Amino acid sequence: MTLQSPLWLLALLAVLAVVGLYVVLQLRRARYAARFTNVALLGTLVPKRPGWRRHVAFGLVALGLGVLVFSLAQPSTEVRVPRERATVVMAVDVSLSMRATDVEPDRFQAMQTAAKEFVDVLPERINLGLVAFAGTASTLVTPTTDRGAVRTAIDNLELAEATAIGDAVFTSLTAITNYQASLESEGVSVPPARIVLLSDGYSTMGRDETQAIDAANAAEVPVSTIAFGTDYGTLDLNGEVVPVPVDRATLEQIADETGGDYSQAASAEELEAVYEDLGSQIGYTTELQDVSPWFVRGGLLFALLGVVGSLLWTNRLL
Numbered sequence: 001m002t003l004q005s006p007l008w009l010l011a012l013l014a015v016l017a018v019v020g021l022y023v024v025l026q027l028r029r030a031r032y033a034a035r036f037t038n039v040a041l042l043g044t045l046v047p048k049r050p051g052w053r054r055h056v057a058f059g060l061v062a063l064g065l066g067v068l069v070f071s072l073a074q075p076s077t078e079v080r081v082p083r084e085r086a087t088v089v090m091a092v093d094v095s096l097s098m099r100a101t102d103v104e105p106d107r108f109q110a111m112q113t114a115a116k117e118f119v120d121v122l123p124e125r126i127n128l129g130l131v132a133f134a135g136t137a138s139t140l141v142t143p144t145t146d147r148g149a150v151r152t153a154i155d156n157l158e159l160a161e162a163t164a165i166g167d168a169v170f171t172s173l174t175a176i177t178n179y180q181a182s183l184e185s186e187g188v189s190v191p192p193a194r195i196v197l198l199s200d201g202y203s204t205m206g207r208d209e210t211q212a213i214d215a216a217n218a219a220e221v222p223v224s225t226i227a228f229g230t231d232y233g234t235l236d237l238n239g240e241v242v243p244v245p246v247d248r249a250t251l252e253q254i255a256d257e258t259g260g261d262y263s264q265a266a267s268a269e270e271l272e273a274v275y276e277d278l279g280s281q282i283g284y285t286t287e288l289q290d291v292s293p294w295f296v297r298g299g300l301l302f303a304l305l306g307v308v309g310s311l312l313w314t315n316r317l318l
Contacts, residue, residue: 002288004074011069019062026055057310064303071295076288085191087143087179088122088282089172090115091131092154093199093228095163097244100200102233103267107200108159110268111228114275115154118196119147121279127191129175130154135162135205137171143179164206165199165250172197173219193221194260194282200229202247209250216258224260224282225251226274 003009092115098108122128127143130153140153172195180190195216203209216223227248235242248264255262261278265271 001075001077001291004076004288004290006073008069008072008074011072012066015062015065015069018065022058022062057306060302060306060309062306064299064301064306067295067299067302069299071292071299074290074292075295076290076292078288086126086282087129087176087191087193088126089129089131089143089175089193089195090118090150091133091137091168091172091195091197092157093134093163093165093168093201094132094157094159095134095201096159096161096237097163097201097229097233097235098159100229100233100235100244102230103228103271107229107233108157110271111198112154112157113268114271115198116151117272118275118279119150119154121276122282126282127179129172129179131168131172131175132157133164133168133171134160135164137164137167137206139171139175142175162204163199163201165197165203165254166207166209166212168197168199169195169209169212169216169223169254170207172223173215173221176221177219193219195221195223196226196278196282197223197251197254198226198228199251200227200233200246201244203250209254213254213257216254221258222260223254223258224278225255225262226271226278227251227262227264228271230266 092111098111100107103110119128124145127145128150129139129143130141130150131137131139141150176193180193183190227246229244229246231245233244235244252262261281263274265274
């Protein structure tokens with residue numbers, strides 16, 4: 001919680017002064033009573049008071065005043081709200097290494113499930129596109145708010161040979177720039193964009209990753225990367241067992257140098273968590289919300305309870 005106008009807290013000194021005055025008056029009243037030597041006579045002269053209850057009534061009123069003063073400082077708290085607009089392109093690796101079963105049921109099916117959950121996490125107003133890459137990269141769905149089209153494309157993904165991570169970034173950037181150009185032609189402001197790239201292996205062909213990093217930086221598009229799989233993943237190619245480890249270093253470099261987020265997942269559950277976290281980061285933002293009305297209501301409630309209690313117990317306001 002933060003305070004927008006903290007100087008108003010100085011007014012709490014006035015509340016403390018009132019409390020101090022109340023204490024002084026109570027002490028003076030006690031000393032006055034002590035001067036009577038005939039306690040029985042004092043009991044007949046002074047009506048019986050409600051004792052501790054009158055202090056409770058005053059305490060509630062003082063607390064209410066303090067809470068009302070605190071509300072003047074405009075307390076605010078951060079709330080999570082959906083972004084109004086953004087463009088996201090999800091690039092997924094469909095190389096043959098995605099058949100590895102080190103992730104149950106296999107990397108490919110786990111990726112499809114998690115990718116569709118990522119689609120569901122993003123707010124409806126965010127435009128989402130899909131790029132698939134193996135030896136080449138292709139745009140399957142241009143940025144759109146049609147979530148059904150993206151889910152269908154994910155279900156229809158097919159595996160192919162080789163891996164071209166650099167080309168995946170370039171193709172994703174092309175999808176973004178083309179979409180942004182269409183918005184500009186309509187006189188619409190261009191929303192922020194981001195690429196979310198998942199890969200499970202080393203790049204074997206296509207443009208170099210450093211070129212992709214430079215292109216992403218020139219377009220001011222961060223690339224968040226996900227290293228998916230384990231170091232002991234293998235693939236059976238015509239009876240030959242081929243290791244298919246993950247190139248974490250390259251994926252981390254791409255994320256770090258473009259201002260994106262790097263994550264790694266070694267199971268279907270971890271991948272789902274990574275996608276959900278990225279969806280929350282991309283699709284939502286935090287804003288300060290003024291919560292002073294709640295303190296106004298609380299302060300008034302405490303003060304009202306104190307006044308009512310005083311009237312019931314002492315037949316006077318305080």
